[in-house]
Amino acid sequence: MEDSAAALSFKFIMKIVHTIPELREYLSAFKQPAFVPTMGNLHEGHLALIRQAKPLGDVTVASIFVNRLQFLPHEDFDTYPRTRALDCEKLEGVGCDVVFAPSEQELYPEPQAFKVQPPAELADILEGYFRPGFFSGVCTVVLKLLSIVQPRVVVLGKKDYQQQMVVRRMVQQFSLPIEIVGGETTRAATGLALSSRNGYLSESERAEAVQLSLTLKTMATALKSGNTDIAALQAQAMQTLTARGWQPDYLVVRRRSDLQTPAAEDVLTDAASNALVVLGAAKIGNTRLIDNLEV
Numbered sequence: 545m546e547d548s549a550a551a552l553s554f555k556f557i558m559k560i561v562h563t564i565p566e567l568r569e570y571l572s573a574f575k576q577p578a579f580v581p582t583m584g585n586l587h588e589g590h591l592a593l594i595r596q597a598k599p600l601g602d603v604t605v606a607s608i609f610v611n612r613l614q615f616l617p618h619e620d621f622d623t624y625p626r627t628r629a630l631d632c633e634k635l636e637g638v639g640c641d642v643v644f645a646p647s648e649q650e651l652y653p654e655p656q657a658f659k660v661q662p663p664a665e666l667a668d669i670l671e672g673y674f675r676p677g678f679f680s681g682v683c684t685v686v687l688k689l690l691s692i693v694q695p696r697v698v699v700l701g702k703k704d705y706q707q708q709m710v711v712r713r714m715v716q717q718f719s720l721p722i723e724i725v726g727g728e729t730t731r732a733a734t735g736l737a738l739s740s741r742n743g744y745l746s747e748s749e750r751a752e753a754v755q756l757s758l759t760l761k762t763m764a765t766a767l768k769s770g771n772t773d774i775a776a777l778q779a780q781a782m783q784t785l786t787a788r789g790w791q792p793d794y795l796v797v798r799r800r801s802d803l804q805t806p807a808a809e810d811v812l813t814d815a816a817s818n819a820l821v822v823l824g825a826a827k828i829g830n831t832r833l834i835d836n837l838e839v
Contacts, residue, residue, distance in 0.1 A: 556636070556639065557636075558632065558635060558636040558640055558641060558642065558643060559641065559642045559643070560632060560642075560643045560645060561642060561643065561644050561645070562644075562645055562646055562647065562650065563646065563650055564646070564650065564651075564692050567642070567644050567692060567693070568692065570642065571603065571605070571642070571693065571694070574601075574602050574603040575602060575696075576600075576601040576602045576603075576695075576696040576697075577601050577602070577603050577604075577605050577693055577694065577695040577696060578597040578598065578600040578601030578603070578604050578605070578695060578696065578697045578698075578699065579597070579601075579605045579606075579607070579689075579690075579693050579695035579697070579698045579699070580593045580594055580597050580604075580605070580606045580607075580640075580698070580699050580700075581606075581607045581609075581686060581689055581698070581700075582606060582607060582608055582609075582631075583608070583609065583610045583611065583624065583740070584608040584609075584610065584625075584626060584627060584628060584631050584740075585624070585625040585626070585627050585631070585740040585743070586627075586630075586631045586634050586635070586740075587730075587738045587739070587740065587742075588730050588738055589701055589703065589727075589729070589730035589737075589738040589739075590606075590634075590701075591634060591635075591637075591638045592727060592728075592730050593699045593700075593701055593727045594606060594635060594638045594639070594640050594699075595638055595639075596699050596725070596727050597697065597699040597725075598638075598639060600696075600697045600699070600725065601695065601696055601697055603641045603642060604639070604640050604641045604642070605640075605641065605642045605643075605644060605693055605695065606635055606640050606642070606643050606644070607643070607644040607645070607646075607689055607693070608628055608631055608632075608643060608644070608645045609644075609645070609646055609651060609685070609689075610624050610626060611681060611682070611685040612648065612652075612681075613656060613659070613680070613681030613682075613684055613685060614677075614678050614679075614681030614682050614685070615681070616675055616676070616677070616678070619675075624740075625740065625743060628645060631643075632645075644689075644692070644693070651685070651688065656684060658684075659680050659681075659683075659684045660680060660683035660684045660687055660714065661680050661683075662679050662680065662683050662710050662713070662714060663713075665802075665804075666679075666706075666709065666710060666713060666802070666803060667679035667680070667710055669706075669803060670706055670794055670796070670798075670803065670823060670825070671706050671707070671825065671834070672706070673794075674793045674794075674825065679706075679707070679710050682707055682710065682711070683710060683711065683714050686711055686714070687714065687718070690715075690720060690722060695722055696721070696722065696723065697722065697723045697724075697725055698711075698715075698722055698723070698724050698725070699725045699726075699727050700724060700725070700726060700727065701726075701727045701729065701730075702726045702727060702728055702729050702836070702838075703729040703730075703737050703738075703739065703834070703835065703836070704834070705821060705823060705836040706803060706823070708724070708726055709803065711724060712724045729835075729836075731757070732754075734754040735754050735757045735758065735761075736750070736753050736754045736756075736757060737756075737757060737833075737834075737835045739833060739834075741831055741832070741833065742831075742833075744830065744831040745828070745829070745831055746829065749828050749829050749831065752788065752789075752828055753828055753833060755784075755785065755788055755790070756785070756790075756824055756826055756828075756833055756835050757835050757837070759781050759784055759785055759795060759824065760781075760795070760822045760823075760824050760835055760836065760837045761837060762781070762784075763777050763778075763781055763795070763797065763822045763837075764822050764837050764839045767797065767811065767815040767820060767822075767839050768815055768839065770812060770815075772808060772811040772812055774797045774805065774806070774808070774811060777797060778795055778796055778797065781795035781824070782795050785826055789828070790826045790827065790828055791826060791827040791828075792824065792825070792826035792827075793825040793826060793827075793832075794823070794824065794825055795822070795823075795824040795826070796822065796823055796824070797811075797820055797821075797822050797839075798820065798821055798822075798823060799814065799819060799820060799821075800818075800819055800820060800821045800838065801819065803821075803823075806819075806820060815839055818838065818839065819839075820838075820839040821836055821837065821838050821839060822836065822837050822839060823835075823836040824836070
Protein backbone atom coordinates (compact mmCIF):
# COMPACT_ATOMS: atom_id res chain seq x y z
CA MET A 545 0.00 0.00 0.00
CA GLU A 546 2.81 2.37 0.87
CA ASP A 547 4.63 1.51 -2.37
CA SER A 548 1.47 2.27 -4.33
CA ALA A 549 1.07 5.64 -2.60
CA ALA A 550 4.71 6.45 -3.28
CA ALA A 551 4.25 5.62 -6.95
CA LEU A 552 1.20 7.86 -7.16
CA SER A 553 3.05 10.75 -5.53
CA PHE A 554 6.11 10.46 -7.81
CA LYS A 555 6.70 13.58 -9.88
CA PHE A 556 9.01 13.63 -12.85
CA ILE A 557 11.88 16.08 -12.32
CA MET A 558 13.99 17.11 -15.27
CA LYS A 559 17.72 17.61 -14.68
CA ILE A 560 19.25 20.95 -15.68
CA VAL A 561 23.01 20.93 -16.25
CA HIS A 562 25.28 23.90 -16.91
CA THR A 563 28.77 22.40 -17.22
CA ILE A 564 30.34 19.90 -19.60
CA PRO A 565 31.87 17.65 -16.89
CA GLU A 566 28.54 17.38 -15.05
CA LEU A 567 26.68 16.49 -18.25
CA ARG A 568 29.23 13.87 -19.24
CA GLU A 569 29.10 12.32 -15.80
CA TYR A 570 25.31 12.17 -15.83
CA LEU A 571 25.10 10.74 -19.36
CA SER A 572 27.72 8.08 -18.61
CA ALA A 573 24.88 5.95 -17.19
CA PHE A 574 23.16 5.84 -20.60
CA LYS A 575 24.06 4.23 -23.90
CA GLN A 576 21.77 5.84 -26.46
CA PRO A 577 21.01 9.53 -25.85
CA ALA A 578 18.53 11.21 -28.17
CA PHE A 579 19.46 14.87 -28.64
CA VAL A 580 17.63 18.02 -29.74
CA PRO A 581 19.86 21.12 -29.97
CA THR A 582 18.07 24.48 -29.66
CA MET A 583 18.76 28.16 -29.10
CA GLY A 584 15.90 28.41 -26.64
CA ASN A 585 12.83 30.68 -26.87
CA LEU A 586 10.98 27.43 -27.43
CA HIS A 587 7.65 26.97 -29.19
CA GLU A 588 5.47 23.98 -30.04
CA GLY A 589 7.75 23.06 -32.94
CA HIS A 590 10.66 22.45 -30.58
CA LEU A 591 8.45 20.46 -28.21
CA ALA A 592 7.30 18.27 -31.11
CA LEU A 593 10.96 17.42 -31.76
CA ILE A 594 11.39 16.39 -28.12
CA ARG A 595 8.32 14.15 -28.35
CA GLN A 596 9.73 12.64 -31.53
CA ALA A 597 13.13 12.07 -29.91
CA LYS A 598 11.88 10.42 -26.70
CA PRO A 599 11.27 6.89 -28.07
CA LEU A 600 14.52 6.96 -30.06
CA GLY A 601 16.95 6.77 -27.12
CA ASP A 602 17.29 5.81 -23.47
CA VAL A 603 17.59 9.43 -22.34
CA THR A 604 16.34 12.62 -24.01
CA VAL A 605 18.66 15.63 -23.99
CA ALA A 606 17.94 19.18 -25.15
CA SER A 607 20.47 21.97 -25.28
CA ILE A 608 19.74 25.68 -24.92
CA PHE A 609 22.51 27.89 -26.22
CA VAL A 610 22.43 31.07 -28.30
CA ASN A 611 25.46 30.56 -30.51
CA ARG A 612 27.31 33.78 -31.26
CA LEU A 613 29.28 32.16 -34.10
CA GLN A 614 26.26 31.87 -36.38
CA PHE A 615 25.16 35.51 -36.12
CA LEU A 616 26.45 38.19 -38.48
CA PRO A 617 27.52 41.52 -36.89
CA HIS A 618 24.26 43.26 -37.91
CA GLU A 619 22.00 40.41 -36.76
CA ASP A 620 20.06 39.93 -33.54
CA PHE A 621 22.49 38.05 -31.26
CA ASP A 622 22.20 40.57 -28.41
CA THR A 623 18.42 40.89 -28.68
CA TYR A 624 17.59 37.25 -29.46
CA PRO A 625 14.96 36.25 -26.86
CA ARG A 626 16.42 34.34 -23.93
CA THR A 627 13.64 32.66 -21.96
CA ARG A 628 15.46 29.83 -20.17
CA ALA A 629 13.14 29.45 -17.17
CA LEU A 630 10.03 29.22 -19.35
CA ASP A 631 11.86 26.96 -21.82
CA CYS A 632 12.75 24.55 -19.03
CA GLU A 633 9.13 24.45 -17.85
CA LYS A 634 8.01 23.56 -21.36
CA LEU A 635 10.69 20.89 -21.76
CA GLU A 636 9.83 19.31 -18.43
CA GLY A 637 6.20 19.31 -19.47
CA VAL A 638 6.91 17.06 -22.47
CA GLY A 639 9.20 14.72 -20.54
CA CYS A 640 12.65 15.90 -21.60
CA ASP A 641 15.12 14.20 -19.24
CA VAL A 642 18.08 16.59 -19.32
CA VAL A 643 18.64 20.18 -20.37
CA PHE A 644 22.18 21.29 -21.12
CA ALA A 645 22.24 25.08 -20.72
CA PRO A 646 25.89 26.18 -20.76
CA SER A 647 27.17 29.71 -20.52
CA GLU A 648 29.17 31.12 -23.40
CA GLN A 649 32.29 30.85 -21.23
CA GLU A 650 31.58 27.16 -20.62
CA LEU A 651 31.21 26.28 -24.29
CA TYR A 652 33.85 28.71 -25.57
CA PRO A 653 36.38 29.12 -22.73
CA GLU A 654 38.78 30.60 -25.27
CA PRO A 655 38.22 32.05 -28.74
CA GLN A 656 37.06 29.24 -31.05
CA ALA A 657 39.99 29.28 -33.48
CA PHE A 658 39.22 25.82 -34.90
CA LYS A 659 36.05 25.97 -36.99
CA VAL A 660 34.22 23.64 -39.34
CA GLN A 661 34.05 24.90 -42.91
CA PRO A 662 31.30 23.12 -44.89
CA PRO A 663 31.61 22.82 -48.69
CA ALA A 664 30.73 25.94 -50.66
CA GLU A 665 28.37 24.17 -53.06
CA LEU A 666 26.07 23.37 -50.14
CA ALA A 667 26.80 26.09 -47.59
CA ASP A 668 27.39 29.21 -49.71
CA ILE A 669 24.02 29.09 -51.47
CA LEU A 670 20.59 30.26 -50.29
CA GLU A 671 20.94 30.97 -46.54
CA GLY A 672 24.72 30.82 -46.80
CA TYR A 673 24.74 33.40 -49.59
CA PHE A 674 22.67 35.91 -47.63
CA ARG A 675 24.29 35.03 -44.28
CA PRO A 676 27.96 34.36 -45.08
CA GLY A 677 29.69 32.28 -42.41
CA PHE A 678 26.37 31.15 -40.92
CA PHE A 679 26.84 27.45 -41.61
CA SER A 680 30.42 27.46 -40.37
CA GLY A 681 29.09 28.79 -37.07
CA VAL A 682 26.31 26.21 -37.01
CA CYS A 683 28.60 23.27 -37.82
CA THR A 684 31.21 24.33 -35.29
CA VAL A 685 28.78 24.53 -32.37
CA VAL A 686 26.87 21.39 -33.42
CA LEU A 687 30.08 19.35 -33.72
CA LYS A 688 31.10 20.58 -30.28
CA LEU A 689 27.71 19.66 -28.81
CA LEU A 690 27.81 16.24 -30.45
CA SER A 691 31.25 15.66 -28.92
CA ILE A 692 29.87 16.56 -25.50
CA VAL A 693 26.53 14.72 -25.61
CA GLN A 694 27.63 11.78 -27.82
CA PRO A 695 24.07 11.00 -28.90
CA ARG A 696 22.88 7.99 -30.86
CA VAL A 697 20.29 10.09 -32.65
CA VAL A 698 19.74 13.81 -33.25
CA VAL A 699 16.34 15.23 -34.20
CA LEU A 700 16.41 18.42 -36.29
CA GLY A 701 13.46 20.39 -37.62
CA LYS A 702 12.88 20.45 -41.37
CA LYS A 703 11.92 24.13 -41.26
CA ASP A 704 15.66 24.83 -41.31
CA TYR A 705 15.94 22.63 -44.39
CA GLN A 706 19.39 23.61 -45.56
CA GLN A 707 20.78 23.58 -42.02
CA GLN A 708 19.53 20.03 -41.49
CA MET A 709 21.19 18.93 -44.72
CA VAL A 710 24.50 20.60 -43.85
CA VAL A 711 24.59 18.94 -40.43
CA ARG A 712 23.63 15.58 -41.95
CA ARG A 713 26.51 15.80 -44.44
CA MET A 714 28.94 16.83 -41.70
CA VAL A 715 27.99 13.80 -39.60
CA GLN A 716 28.46 11.54 -42.62
CA GLN A 717 31.83 12.97 -43.61
CA PHE A 718 33.21 12.73 -40.09
CA SER A 719 31.89 9.15 -39.81
CA LEU A 720 30.08 9.96 -36.58
CA PRO A 721 27.93 7.07 -35.25
CA ILE A 722 24.86 9.31 -35.16
CA GLU A 723 21.54 9.11 -36.97
CA ILE A 724 20.04 12.42 -38.06
CA VAL A 725 16.24 12.37 -38.01
CA GLY A 726 14.13 15.12 -39.56
CA GLY A 727 11.09 16.53 -37.77
CA GLU A 728 8.26 17.93 -39.86
CA THR A 729 7.60 21.66 -39.71
CA THR A 730 5.00 22.61 -37.10
CA ARG A 731 2.54 25.22 -38.33
CA ALA A 732 -0.08 27.50 -36.86
CA ALA A 733 -3.69 26.98 -37.96
CA THR A 734 -3.12 29.61 -40.67
CA GLY A 735 -0.23 27.64 -42.15
CA LEU A 736 2.49 29.94 -40.78
CA ALA A 737 5.59 27.93 -39.86
CA LEU A 738 6.32 28.28 -36.15
CA SER A 739 9.56 30.15 -35.48
CA SER A 740 11.18 31.85 -32.51
CA ARG A 741 11.41 34.98 -34.63
CA ASN A 742 7.64 35.10 -35.09
CA GLY A 743 7.66 36.86 -31.73
CA TYR A 744 9.12 39.91 -33.46
CA LEU A 745 6.02 40.27 -35.68
CA SER A 746 3.35 42.88 -35.03
CA GLU A 747 -0.28 41.74 -35.14
CA SER A 748 -0.68 42.92 -38.73
CA GLU A 749 2.65 41.40 -39.78
CA ARG A 750 1.68 38.06 -38.25
CA ALA A 751 -1.54 38.07 -40.28
CA GLU A 752 0.47 38.80 -43.42
CA ALA A 753 3.28 36.33 -42.63
CA VAL A 754 1.29 33.32 -43.85
CA GLN A 755 1.73 34.65 -47.40
CA LEU A 756 5.24 33.18 -47.45
CA SER A 757 3.96 29.63 -47.03
CA LEU A 758 1.05 30.30 -49.40
CA THR A 759 3.45 31.51 -52.09
CA LEU A 760 5.57 28.38 -51.71
CA LYS A 761 2.41 26.27 -51.88
CA THR A 762 1.45 27.98 -55.15
CA MET A 763 4.89 27.15 -56.58
CA ALA A 764 4.60 23.52 -55.44
CA THR A 765 1.13 23.15 -56.92
CA ALA A 766 2.34 24.53 -60.25
CA LEU A 767 5.20 22.03 -60.33
CA LYS A 768 2.86 19.14 -59.55
CA SER A 769 0.55 20.34 -62.31
CA GLY A 770 3.31 20.06 -64.90
CA ASN A 771 4.75 23.56 -65.02
CA THR A 772 8.46 23.17 -65.83
CA ASP A 773 9.38 26.85 -66.25
CA ILE A 774 11.23 27.22 -62.97
CA ALA A 775 12.62 30.67 -63.78
CA ALA A 776 9.13 32.03 -64.42
CA LEU A 777 7.73 30.39 -61.28
CA GLN A 778 10.47 31.93 -59.16
CA ALA A 779 10.13 35.36 -60.76
CA GLN A 780 6.35 35.35 -60.24
CA ALA A 781 6.75 34.35 -56.60
CA MET A 782 9.26 37.15 -55.99
CA GLN A 783 6.94 39.64 -57.70
CA THR A 784 3.94 38.45 -55.66
CA LEU A 785 5.62 38.96 -52.29
CA THR A 786 7.34 42.20 -53.30
CA ALA A 787 3.98 43.64 -54.36
CA ARG A 788 2.64 42.87 -50.86
CA GLY A 789 5.45 44.83 -49.21
CA TRP A 790 7.86 41.98 -48.50
CA GLN A 791 11.61 42.05 -49.13
CA PRO A 792 12.30 38.55 -50.47
CA ASP A 793 15.83 37.14 -50.55
CA TYR A 794 14.95 34.00 -52.50
CA LEU A 795 12.00 31.87 -53.57
CA VAL A 796 13.42 28.90 -55.42
CA VAL A 797 12.90 25.35 -56.66
CA ARG A 798 15.71 22.96 -55.80
CA ARG A 799 16.49 19.25 -55.72
CA ARG A 800 16.06 17.71 -52.28
CA SER A 801 19.23 15.69 -52.67
CA ASP A 802 21.72 18.56 -52.97
CA LEU A 803 19.75 21.85 -53.12
CA GLN A 804 20.91 22.49 -56.68
CA THR A 805 18.58 23.74 -59.42
CA PRO A 806 17.04 20.82 -61.35
CA ALA A 807 17.73 20.58 -65.07
CA ALA A 808 14.77 21.71 -67.17
CA GLU A 809 14.36 18.25 -68.71
CA ASP A 810 14.18 16.65 -65.26
CA VAL A 811 11.59 18.89 -63.61
CA LEU A 812 8.55 16.80 -64.54
CA THR A 813 10.17 13.56 -63.43
CA ASP A 814 11.54 15.10 -60.24
CA ALA A 815 8.16 16.59 -59.31
CA ALA A 816 6.41 13.29 -59.98
CA SER A 817 8.91 11.38 -57.83
CA ASN A 818 8.80 13.85 -54.89
CA ALA A 819 12.44 14.83 -55.46
CA LEU A 820 12.04 18.62 -55.25
CA VAL A 821 11.70 21.24 -52.53
CA VAL A 822 10.65 24.89 -52.75
CA LEU A 823 12.39 27.20 -50.31
CA GLY A 824 11.92 30.83 -49.42
CA ALA A 825 13.36 33.56 -47.25
CA ALA A 826 11.87 37.03 -47.01
CA LYS A 827 11.55 39.99 -44.70
CA ILE A 828 8.22 41.34 -43.52
CA GLY A 829 8.90 44.61 -41.73
CA ASN A 830 12.14 44.01 -39.82
CA THR A 831 11.64 40.27 -39.38
CA ARG A 832 13.24 37.73 -41.69
CA LEU A 833 11.32 34.47 -42.05
CA ILE A 834 12.22 31.23 -43.83
CA ASP A 835 10.05 28.33 -44.93
CA ASN A 836 10.04 25.39 -47.31
CA LEU A 837 7.74 22.80 -48.78
CA GLU A 838 8.78 19.42 -50.13
CA VAL A 839 7.26 18.66 -53.53
